[in-house]
Amino acid sequence: MGGFVFRTLRFFSLLSLVAFALPTVSSAQSGGWGKPIAAPADPEPPTSSPEPNPEPSSPEPNPEPSSPEPNPEPSSPEPDPEPGSPETQPEPTEPPRTEPNPEWADAPPTEYEERSSQNPDWVEESEPPPVGTLKPNASASYDPRYANRNLTMPRGMMRGTFDTVVGRRTDEGQPFGATGTISTMNFGVGITLAQDFEIGFSRYRMGSFPGVSVFPNFGFGGEGLITFSMSPEAKFGDIPFYARFEAFENEVVKLGIDAVFRIPSRTEFGFLGGIPLRLIIHEQFAFDTGMEFVVDNNPQGPSVWSLNIPFNFIANATERFFLKLNSGMNMFDLGHTIRTATSGLVQGPFYFIPLGVGAGYTVDAGTAMMDIFASFRFPMFYGFSTRGSDLNAETWQVTIGLNIYSPVLFKGSAL
Numbered sequence: 396m397g398g399f400v401f402r403t404l405r406f407f408s409l410l411s412l413v414a415f416a417l418p419t420v421s422s423a424q425s426g427g428w429g430k431p432i433a434a435p436a437d438p439e440p441p442t443s444s445p446e447p448n449p450e451p452s453s454p455e456p457n458p459e460p461s462s463p464e465p466n467p468e469p470s471s472p473e474p475d476p477e478p479g480s481p482e483t484q485p486e487p488t489e490p491p492r493t494e495p496n497p498e499w500a501d502a503p504p505t506e507y508e509e510r511s512s513q514n515p516d517w518v519e520e521s522e523p524p525p526v527g528t529l530k531p532n533a534s535a536s537y538d539p540r541y542a543n544r545n546l547t548m549p550r551g552m553m554r555g556t557f558d559t560v561v562g563r564r565t566d567e568g569q570p571f572g573a574t575g576t577i578s579t580m581n582f583g584v585g586i587t588l589a590q591d592f593e594i595g596f597s598r599y600r601m602g603s604f605p606g607v608s609v610f611p612n613f614g615f616g617g618e619g620l621i622t623f624s625m626s627p628e629a630k631f632g633d634i635p636f637y638a639r640f641e642a643f644e645n646e647v648v649k650l651g652i653d654a655v656f657r658i659p660s661r662t663e664f665g666f667l668g669g670i671p672l673r674l675i676i677h678e679q680f681a682f683d684t685g686m687e688f689v690v691d692n693n694p695q696g697p698s699v700w701s702l703n704i705p706f707n708f709i710a711n712a713t714e715r716f717f718l719k720l721n722s723g724m725n726m727f728d729l730g731h732t733i734r735t736a737t738s739g740l741v742q743g744p745f746y747f748i749p750l751g752v753g754a755g756y757t758v759d760a761g762t763a764m765m766d767i768f769a770s771f772r773f774p775m776f777y778g779f780s781t782r783g784s785d786l787n788a789e790t791w792q793v794t795i796g797l798n799i800y801s802p803v804l805f806k807g808s809a810l
Contacts, residue, residue, distance in 0.1 A: 533764035533800040539757045541717040541766065542681040542709040546601050546651040546671055547593040547641045548585070551803040556583040556599040558796030560616040565789045572613055577792075579616035579624045579632065591641040596620035598635050599798065600653065602671045602683035605772065607703045607723040609747050610691055611662040614774040615792055618657070634658040639671075649673040653687070663692040669703075683707040684723075696736055702726040715758065721751035721772060742782050750776040753794075766798040 536549045548554060561578045583597020598604070598618040605614055617624055617632035624630055636656045643650040650672055657665035669687035676682075687703035705723040712718060728734075728743035751772025758765050772794070775787045 532762050533802045540711045542711045543678040546649045548587040550590045551805040553586045553801040555799045556597045560794050562792030575627050577615045578626045581616045581619035582621040583619045593639045602673050607705050607725045633660050665691045679711045681709040697732050699732045700730040719753040745780050747775045748777040749774045762802045764800040770794045
């Protein structure tokens with residue numbers, strides 16, 4: 396009986412100890428008596444990723460014991476490098492980059508973005524613009540088709556002219572001028588200073604060459620900035636100064652105003668005022684006509700008045716090759732000055748109709764453009780007066796010449 400009581404007492408003692416221990420564990424998990432037990436908090440992620448487990452390797456065999464190596468001899472300390480040697484030079488560092496950071500640039504606009512017509516920064520180009528300062532060719536500014544050109548060159552363009560004339564004039568009953576075999580060389584120059592305004596020292600003017608005047612040189616030249624005759628005698632000629640204004644122009648009609656002053660060196664002072672007119676058909680054919688009023692000084696009496704009506708037909712057979720037909724009418728001495736000076740022995744006025752044909756070709760010479768031409772002409776093919784008429788095929792002339800057009804030398808507003 397005593398042993399049973401002792402075992403029972405020990406059993407209840409153990410239960411008491413367990414009862415006192417259980418409230419402490421549950422309180423630590425729930426935070427207080429009567430409160431539900433909270434779920435455990437999630438663990439914080441590790442600050443560094445764990446290293447991967449190395450693959451298992453086979454155990455290496457134990458190396459055989461080696462004999463102990465002898466102690467190496469102590470080495471002497473290395474000397475310090477001398478100053479200025481490559482070892483003491485600091486390593487070169489890369490200079491800081493100064494180009495713009497491409498990551499900071501704005502993205503280019505897309506084709507779906509709104510395009511404002513007033514946005515000056517928006518430019519649509521099918522091909523990149525030309526790079527450099529090369530001057531454009533003269534043919535890009537002045538039409539290479541001779542029949543489709545304006546009466547004046549583009550502003551800033553210069554033209555150099557040269558022609559040589561060889562021919563013969565009969566000496567039977569000619570009241571004035573050289574006779575026999577005649578040859579001349581003529582140089583001239585022209586430039587367009589303002590829009591549609593051209594000046595120069597030359598006998599060449601677009602649509603008015605060759606002229607139909609018979610006085611004073613009968614179309615044999617002898618006029619230019621530098622001009623001289625080689626036969627029948629060597630001498631310098633007159634200097635013509637001209638100014639032309641193209642008053643009206645469209646695709647079909649070109650109308651200008653001419654003023655030409657003859658500065659005498661061999662003959663007398665003269666003035667020409669004209670209205671050149673060019674009619675263009677299909678950019679390939681042209682009719683050049685107009686009216687020219689001429690006054691020639693007469694040191695022995697009244698001036699000589701004349702009226703010219705030129706007529707030239709030009710046809711561009713190709714883009715560069717052209718043909719010309721020259722004619723017109725010269726009404727010389729409308730004031731009867733010669734009749735008065737000769738006491739009625741020579742009756743005027745006199746009417747002359749020239750006739751000629753020519754051909755030319757336009758080529759590009761670098762940035763310049765050049766017209767090469769040649770013509771054959773009867774300057775007094777048919778003449779008549781109040782007393783009679785006559786065909787004159789014995790007076791003829793051959794002309795060979797060229798015109799050189801520079802590219803546009805300057806631009807801007809008009810002077």
